[in-house]
């Protein structure tokens with residue numbers, strides 16, 4: 024059987040921050056296999072994404088996509104399946120891959136759903152209540168300007184937090200009166216798959232798929248998300264040793280204490296561990312005494328922390344979003360010796376887990392290469408999480424990429440970065456950006472600006488690439504609707 028000799032990669036501009044990649048596997052210039060990885064944009068317009076899907080439809084064979092991969096359930100990766108549903112209705116999905124975390128019958132995935140669901144609900148309730156309180160209080164403090172300002176700030180914080188939580192599925196995405204949620208998009212894609220077998224649809228780290236019809240000679244190495252019953256890897260969204268910038272906020276691990284306190288307060292569920300040890304607990308009588316004589320004493324009113332401790336809600340809402348990013352299906356695709364790396368929005372713990380002993384052994388056994396080798400041979404890298412400070416691991420990722428010439432695609436529309444993600448000035452994270460420019464010798468292409476034009480990047484390109492190669496890079500970035508790069512055997 025003739026083998027695939029080149030892969031065409033198209034990164035679409037969906038009008039906002041988001042991922043939408045079409046891969047065309049070709050044999051002597053003829054497409055033999057098509058693959059779509061995600062299709063979404065954050066709060067993007069229907070027209071923008073429909074344009075992309077129209078172009079996709081023009082490049083597939085017989086109105087069918089051989090393989091559709093949905094990496095994780097976030098709006099910026101799946102909104103297209105709602106917004107361009109009419110078009111997708113006319114396209115067949117021969118096979119769908121998702122991570123084990125989307126398999127509702129998987130015990131670890133269920134644990135994950137449940138934890139996340141509880142937390143989103145608790146946070147939403149609490150923030151909504153706090154907002155009401157603020158509105159009531161605002162009236163009572165008209166003359167106290169300082170307090171008014173701080174209430175205003177707190178209100179803003181809470182509203183941002185609610186927006187971040189809305190990102191976790193309460194948001195309606197459809198247009199023309201059809202209200203579709205992220206979850207509807209997930210169900211839609213799953214339902215469209217011609218292959219229904221769960222063992223074929225949901226992928227776990229260590230699996231290597233090398234028997235796909237039309238993609239002869241290609242291997243798909245599944246790297247993440249980490250499949251551990253303690254969810255430790257998934258909860259590790261920011262690992263100091265792996266980041267290009269220091270965290271400005273608390274990670275998921277620390278936030279567990281907060282959630283426990285919150286769930287404890289809201290549900291009265293005694294089985295939820297208090298963040299404080301038992302010896303600090305007051306019984307009912309002690310509590311009354313303390314409140315009457317001290318906490319509610321007029322002299323101490325200014326010390327009360329009724330809502331102050333809830334101010335961190337915004338940070339925890341973001342931590343929850345990180346948690347879902349970390350469920351990203353991360354994979355490496357090999358063509359001959361060359362590797363294309365697609366980590367979706369994987370964050371520290373996901374990247375680190377690719378190197379776990381068990382995963383390493385499985386990758387070697389099933390495909391003959393481990394994450395170390397794959398990173399070492401990477402010639403195309405889809406930047407993780409739109410260029411955030413924790414979306415590309417350092418030690419477990421970028422530092423292991425050793426090829427002379429690496430082309431990097433960054434799915435980023437900078438002026439569309441949501442405020443609750445930390446705003447446009449943090450995307451791309453500056454230290455990571457610098458590192459990527461160095462590593463690629465300027466071969467970095469972004470959705471919004473194309474081939475980047477920083478002086479450093481330009482100089483590096485001139486020093487390391489031939490005029491013909493620079494032309495090729497410029498050509499890859501010239502189209503407004505998509506950026507296109509070809510990896511040849």
Ligand SMILES: [Zn+2]
Pocket residue numbers: 041042097099100368408409
């Ligand atoms: Zn994303």
